[in-house]
Amino acid sequence: METRTERSEATLGAIVETALDMALAEGLNSLSLGEVAKRAGMSKSGVFSRIGSREALQKAVIDEYGKRFLQDVFVPAMREPRGLPRLNAIMRLSIERVRKVERHTGCLYSAGAFEFDDCDGPLRDLLLEHVLHWRATLRRSVDQAIEVGHLRADTDAEQLVFELDGLLVVLIREARFLRDPRACDLAWAAYERLIRSAAS
Numbered sequence: 387m388e389t390r391t392e393r394s395e396a397t398l399g400a401i402v403e404t405a406l407d408m409a410l411a412e413g414l415n416s417l418s419l420g421e422v423a424k425r426a427g428m429s430k431s432g433v434f435s436r437i438g439s440r441e442a443l444q445k446a447v448i449d450e451y452g453k454r455f456l457q458d459v460f461v462p463a464m465r466e467p468r469g470l471p472r473l474n475a476i477m478r479l480s481i482e483r484v485r486k487v488e489r490h491t492g493c494l495y496s497a498g499a500f501e502f503d504d505c506d507g508p509l510r511d512l513l514l515e516h517v518l519h520w521r522a523t524l525r526r527s528v529d530q531a532i533e534v535g536h537l538r539a540d541t542d543a544e545q546l547v548f549e550l551d552g553l554l555v556v557l558i559r560e561a562r563f564l565r566d567p568r569a570c571d572l573a574w575a576a577y578e579r580l581i582r583s584a585a586s
Contacts, residue, residue: 398436401426406447410491413501414444414509444509451494452516458483460523470536470581473527477577480554485570489561495520496558524550541584549580 404426405417419440423433437443463475484493495517502510525547531537537546553576560569 397428397432401428401433401437401443402446402450405443406450406494407491409444409447409451410494410497414447414494414498415501417444417447419443441509445512448494448498448509448512448516452519455483455495455520458487463527468530469534470531470585473524473531474581476524476527477550477554478574481557481570481573481577484554484557484561484573488558489569492562493558496555521547521551535586537581537584538586546580546584550577553577553580 401422405422408422408425409417417440419433419437420430422443423430426433433443437446459476459479463472463479466472466475495513498513499517502513525543528537528541528543528546528550532539532541532543553573557569557573560566560572566572
């Protein structure tokens with residue numbers, strides 16, 4: 387038998403799922419307790435009692451998106467050996483996620499960066515924290531590839547991370563906005579070329 391706690395967690399999950407779908411389609415600033423309640427088939431007071439404020443809902447959406455990105459990309463990639471195998475896995479899984487998910491839904495990190503680029507406050511700070519965590523993981527993987535000798539010792543890690551991250555941002559535009567069916571394959575080819583230029 388389902389417990390009250392389990393029912394409450396399932397309801398909260400449904401609220402965040404509804405809000406995430408809405409944020410991906412219309413932006414984080416589109417979220418309101420009333421509209422999320424309507425789309426989730428709940429009362430506004432029911433949503434409020436479980437999530438609290440609109441800002442808390444927006445934060446929950448960012449965190450949920452981050453958790454899914456982590457599960458799809460970082461968790462499996464971290465099973466690979468340090469160095470190029472792990473970096474390859476991070477990029478391959480990121481590109482595959484665009485192919486399977488973001489091409490259809492959009493990317494909260496990319497869209498949010500434009501939505502909040504000139505808005506200071508806790509939501510921008512949280513989104514920035516997620517993006518910087520992603521960049522730091524990418525940087526760590528590049529540094530490890532240099533350390534183990536898979537990439538040349540004189541590789542400019544900061545420049546390479548900039549180019550890899552930029553490649554994924556462009557991929558989102560190409561796949562989602564331009565609707566280019568070749569986008570993911572082109573992105574992987576671009577990644578391989580970058581790595582060949584830095585390989586030891």
